[in-house]
Every structure is written in C-alpha cells, then in structure tokens.
Amino acid sequence: MAISEEEVEHIAKLSAFFLSDEEKKVFAKQLSEVLDCADVISEVDTSNVKPTSYITNLVNVLREDEVKPSLSIEEVMKNAPHVYEGVFKVPRII
Amino acid sequence: MDFKNKLIRKSALELAKLIATGELSAEEVTSAFLERIEEAEPRLHAFINLFPDFAFEEVSRMEARFQKDGENTPFAGVPVAVKDDLSTKELLTTCGSKMLENFVPVYDATVVKKVKDAGVVLLGKTNMDEFAAGSSTETSYFGPTMNPWDTSRVPGGSSGGSAAAVASYEVPWAIGSDTGGSIRQPASFCGIVGMKPTYGLVSRYGLTAFASSLDQVGPMARNVKDCAAMLGVIAGHDSLDGTSIQVEIPGYSGMLGGNVKGVKVGVVKELAGESIEAGVLDLFNRSLDLLEGLGACVEEVSLPSLKYALSVYSIIASAEASSNLARYDGVRYGFRTDEPVEDVWEMYAKTRAEGFGMEVKRRIMLGTYVLSAGHYDQYYSKAQMIRTLIAEDFSSAWEKCDLLVSPTSPTTAFQLGEKLVDPLKMYMADMCTIPVNLAGIPAISIPCGLSDGLPVGFQIMGPPLGELKVLDVAYAMEGAIGFEEKTAEKVLPS
Numbered sequence: 001m002a003i004s005e006e007e008v009e010h011i012a013k014l015s016a017f018f019l020s021d022e023e024k025k026v027f028a029k030q031l032s033e034v035l036d037c038a039d040v041i042s043e044v045d046t047s048n049v050k051p052t053s054y055i056t057n058l059v060n061v062l063r064e065d066e067v068k069p070s071l072s073i074e075e076v077m078k079n080a081p082h083v084y085e086g087v088f089k090v091p092r093i094i
Numbered sequence: 095m096d097f098k099n100k101l102i103r104k105s106a107l108e109l110a111k112l113i114a115t116g117e118l119s120a121e122e123v124t125s126a127f128l129e130r131i132e133e134a135e136p137r138l139h140a141f142i143n144l145f146p147d148f149a150f151e152e153v154s155r156m157e158a159r160f161q162k163d164g165e166n167t168p169f170a171g172v173p174v175a176v177k178d179d180l181s182t183k184e185l186l187t188t189c190g191s192k193m194l195e196n197f198v199p200v201y202d203a204t205v206v207k208k209v210k211d212a213g214v215v216l217l218g219k220t221n222m223d224e225f226a227a228g229s230s231t232e233t234s235y236f237g238p239t240m241n242p243w244d245t246s247r248v249p250g251g252s253s254g255g256s257a258a259a260v261a262s263y264e265v266p267w268a269i270g271s272d273t274g275g276s277i278r279q280p281a282s283f284c285g286i287v288g289m290k291p292t293y294g295l296v297s298r299y300g301l302t303a304f305a306s307s308l309d310q311v312g313p314m315a316r317n318v319k320d321c322a323a324m325l326g327v328i329a330g331h332d333s334l335d336g337t338s339i340q341v342e343i344p345g346y347s348g349m350l351g352g353n354v355k356g357v358k359v360g361v362v363k364e365l366a367g368e369s370i371e372a373g374v375l376d377l378f379n380r381s382l383d384l385l386e387g388l389g390a391c392v393e394e395v396s397l398p399s400l401k402y403a404l405s406v407y408s409i410i411a412s413a414e415a416s417s418n419l420a421r422y423d424g425v426r427y428g429f430r431t432d433e434p435v436e437d438v439w440e441m442y443a444k445t446r447a448e449g450f451g452m453e454v455k456r457r458i459m460l461g462t463y464v465l466s467a468g469h470y471d472q473y474y475s476k477a478q479m480i481r482t483l484i485a486e487d488f489s490s491a492w493e494k495c496d497l498l499v500s501p502t503s504p505t506t507a508f509q510l511g512e513k514l515v516d517p518l519k520m521y522m523a524d525m526c527t528i529p530v531n532l533a534g535i536p537a538i539s540i541p542c543g544l545s546d547g548l549p550v551g552f553q554i555m556g557p558p559l560g561e562l563k564v565l566d567v568a569y570a571m572e573g574a575i576g577f578e579e580k581t582a583e584k585v586l587p588s
Binding site for chain 1: 196197198200201293294307333336337339399401402404405406408409416420423424425426427428429430435436437438439440441442443444446447450452455456458459460462463466472473475476477478479480481482483485517518521532533534
C-alpha cells in the first residue's frame with residue numbers, strides 16, 4: 001500500500017499536527033513500508049472469527065454511584081499552560 | 095572492596111533483611127546507591143530525573159511510621175527506580191517527551207502508592223522511549239541511555255533506563271511497563287530479569303496509556319526472587335482500573351522451590367527459527383539442554399498465527415496510541431506552543447508538531463490511518479480478528495504444555511543509531527515478545543549467557559495467571575546458569 005505525500009498531509013491533519021515538507025517525504029516512504037508489511041494479514045481467512053478488543057473476559061465492571069473525595073480545582077489546574085480565573089484559557093474557537 | 099561497593103551488590107531481599115535487623119540503616123543504603131548513581135550516570139544516563147532530597151525525606155517518614163505503630167513494611171528502606179511513564183505525586187513525570195517536560199502529577203499511580211506503602215524508597219525516574227513508543231530508548235527527548243555492557247550500544251526499550259539502572263547496580267530493582275516487550279527486551283539486552291505479568295494483574299491507574307489493551311506494569315531485578323518479591327508488592331485488584339482482575343495474590347518470592355521435574359515445556363517453533371541471530375540461538379538451545387537436565391520435558395510446538403503477530407501488533411498498538419495521545423493538546427496540562435496562532439486548531443497543530451518526536455508522530459499517523467474510514471475493516475478490524483486466532487493458538491498450546499519458551503529478542507543489544515532510521519528493523523526487535531501482549535499472558539526474561547560479550551535473554555511464557563509456575567522454572571534455571579555470579583565484575587567498578 002503506497003501512501004502519497006498528499007495522503008500523509010491528510011492523515012497529519014486528522015492527527016492534529018503540522019508536518020514539515022521533509023517530514024512528509026520521510027513519513028510517506030516509511031508508512032508505505034510499514035503498511036506493505038502489514039498487508040500480509042489480508043491472506044488470513046477470518047470469516048468466522050470474532051474480533052478481540054480486550055483479552056480478559058471482564059464485562060461491564062460497575063461500582064456503587066457514591067460521592068468520593070476528588071482532586072481540588074487548584075490541583076486540577078496546576079499543570080495548565082494558560083489559566084484565566086480558574087478556567088483553561090485557549091485561543092479563539094470560532 | 096569498600097563499603098559502598100559491597101552494599102550495592104546485595105539483592106533487594108538481602109537489603110530488606112539487613113535493614114530490618116538493624117545491620118544497615120535506610121540512610122546508609124540510600125546514600126550508597128545515590129553515590130553509585132552519581133558515579134555511573136555520566137556514562138549511562140539511565141535516569142531522566144533524580145530525587146535525592148525526596149528519597150531522604152521518604153526514609154525519615156518511613157522510619158517514623160515504623161517506630162510509631164511497628165507497622166509491617168517488608169521492604170522498608172530498599173531503593174527503587176520507576177519508569178517515567180508512571181505518575182509520581184509532586185515529582186516530575188515526563189514520559190521521555192517534550193510534551194510533559196515540566197509535568198508534575200498531583201496523584202500517585204497505584205503501583206507507586208503500593209511501592210511507597212511497602213517502605214520502598216524511590217530514588218528517581220528512569221529514561222524511556224518517548225511515550226514508550228520504541229525498542230531502544232533512543233527516542234527519548236532527553237537523549238538515549240547507554241547499555242552498561244557496552245556504552246556504544248542501546249539498552250533496549252522502551253524501559254531501557256530501568257534496565258540499565260538495575261544492570262549497573264544503581265538500584266537493586268526497578269519498575270517498567272511492557273506493551274510489546276518493553277520490560278523483557280531491555281532486560282534481555284542488559285542481562286537482568288524482567289517480567290510482564292498477566293494483563294490485569296497489576297493496576298494501570300496512573301500509567302500513561304500507550305496501547306491500553308496491551309500495556310502492563312511489571313518488575314525488573316537482577317535475580318528471579320527479587321523480581322517475584324516486587325511482583326508481590328505491585329500486583330492486586332484496583333477499583334481505579336476497570337480492567338483489573340479480582341484474584342488472590344500469592345506471596346510469590348516465598349513460594350519458589352525451583353521444581354522443574356516433569357514440567358512440560360514447549361519450544362515455540364515460530365519464535366526460535368531462522369530470524370534469530372546464530373549466537374542467540376546457540377545459547378537458547380544450550381538453555382533447553384539445561385532445562386531437560388533439570389528434569390523438564392522439552393518439545394517443539396507450533397503456533398502458526400504468530401507469523402502475523404508483528405503486523406497485528408503494529409496496527410492495534412498504533413491505533414490505540416493514536417487515540418490515547420490525542421489528549422496532548424496544550425490545554426489542560428503539558429507543553430503549549432509559544433508561536434502566534436489564529437485559532438484553537440492552529441494551537442493544537444503547532445503544539446503537537448513541536449511537542450512530539452518523530453517516532454510518536456509516525457505511530458499516531460499509522461494509527462489514525464488504520465482507523466480511518468475506508469481502511470478500518472482492512473486493517474484494524476482484521477487485526478483484531480487475527481488477535482483472536484493468536485490467543486486461540488496459545489489456548490491450544492496450554493492443553494499440551496505447562497509453559498512455552500523462546501529467545502527474548504532475535505539479537506543482542508545493537509549499536510546506538512543502527513536501527514533508528516529504519517522503523518521496520520526496529521519493530522523486528524520485539525518479534526518474540528509481542529505475541530505475549532496480544533494474548534495477555536505472563537512472561538519473564540532471564541539472562542542465559544553472553545554472546546560476543548553481550549547478554550542474551552531466555553523467555554518463559556505461561557498461561558493466564560501462571561506467574562508462579564513461570565517464576566519457579568526461571569528460578570531453577572537461574573540457579574543452574576549462575577549468570578550474575580559469573581558476570582557481575584563486567585558492569586561494576588573494580
């Protein structure tokens with residue numbers, strides 16, 4: 001599966017980061033190689049096989065809906081790069 | 095030999111005993127290891143951050159606790175190093191990334207809490223591939239760690255800092271995390287013992303997620319008994335981790351008898367063939383003879399789906415990583431770009447472009463691609479189905495065998511820079527360890543000898559929750575091999 005530089009740019013956009021022209025070139029080649037290698041899985045017959053997302057057979061792990069102590073606002077905001085009056089500050093959204 | 099050099103050679107269990115009986119003080123032990131770290135670090139760079147002040151405060155706190163109510167702290171005063179992807183309250187936790195260079199967690203990972211409760215003293219956080227994506231510790235934003243056996247070589251990864259620290263006697267034991275071999279492969283490259291427990295046995299709360307269905311925290315030590323003891327400290331159900339298993343935790347280290355007689359051991363054909371380097375295969379085969387000599391029944395078994403394990407892993411791990419790493423957006427914590435931006439999207443994109451390294455970007459992109467419309471069925475869904483086949487192959491193997499074995503890695507430690515430019519070659523370094531994570535089973539790597547002066551690892555895999563059986567056979571083999579006794583001088587100051 002060959003990946004073009006345009007496709008790389010599209011995937012980077014979906015991944016929410018910019019790439020330099022040099023990075024686009026390198027990633028196009030490397031992603032193509034990795035996917036070429038991964039394509040071997042297409043030869044496996046999986047017609048009656050169920051997918052595994054988690055290996056343990058735990059389902060619906062529930063707990064009582066009780067109020068318990070949690071982090072304070074100060075603690076939660078402690079590592080935020082920009083804070084304004086107790087909320088996360090970000091650039092223009094719309 | 096001076097006092098410090100004598101002290102740092104002791105195992106974790108020996109140190110615990112000497113501290114408990116008052117023959118050594120926790121301060122003396124902490125000082126000796128910090129001195130050793132200061133001496134070895136310029137050559138190795140196993141740590142990202144060291145916390146000597148915190149360590150001495152912890153010793154005082156622990157002693158006060160011990161005196162006050164005679165609380166039972168079995169490993170009081172024994173130092174430990176923790177991989178930098180485990181959250182440590184008030185202590186920098188960087189994940190080897192610029193993204194979290196200044197991140198100071200406000201809570202402890204459950205594993206860290208358990209270690210503290212046992213009286214174990216954290217000395218520092220160890221180097222790792224950025225966000226645990228790598229097999230050589232070279233992708234760390236803070237620069238690589240060097241292998242104590244040959245500093246022109248990598249220590250393996252991603253828990254390369256923890257492995258190098260233990261191998262070079264900077265700490266008696268350490269904690270790592272293993273998504274596709276990140277504990278076992280560096281343990282193999284550095285000549286130490288490393289174990290990935292059954293998925294769900296050890297809590298992942300506070301472990302920075304890389305691939306959530308594969309990640310597992312585990313112990314690293316210079317001998318099997320210490321490794322078992324640390325597993326006993328960190329294992330156990332945690333309501334803060336929804337995938338945590340409810341199960342009784344045996345006192346692993348106290349239950350090792352080294353009984354191998356009649357144990358049925360299967361050699362995995364797919365992991366012990368032509369892709370293994372000659373020197374590694376030779377030592378592996380000699381270890382099989384030794385196992386037979388100890389009374390085990392050794393026979394070859396085939397798990398045909400393992401042929402696809404590397405491809406399945408690269409798809410599933412990248413997909414999960416692309417989702418997990420979406421949280422680094424420069425809003426709630428971590429790095430944010432200083433560049434001028436027009437809007438929030440540009441802030442995300444610049445933050446992530448500057449904050450992530452090449453390997454992390456590569457994996458996020460691969461993951462995004464295999465999850466995207468038009469490719470989901472072909473790659474992600476298909477990989478999940480083959481994961482089922484791989485798990486079934488293991489299940490059938492347990493009907494015939496008690497344990498399975500293979501080399502831990504197809505090679506010994508490679509040169510720094512050798513595989514960094516070729517991702518495919520790098521991914522091959524984990525070909526023997528990856529199937530274990532896909533199947534969620536426990537496995538250990540123990541050193542089985544030197545090939546051209548470099549350590550070789552022997553991997554023992556067990557059925558789900560078969561930790562004790564795995565550890566017991568490892569313990570018997572360790573006694574017969576005598577690796578540390580024969581090689582200690584090579585990584586120690588004279």
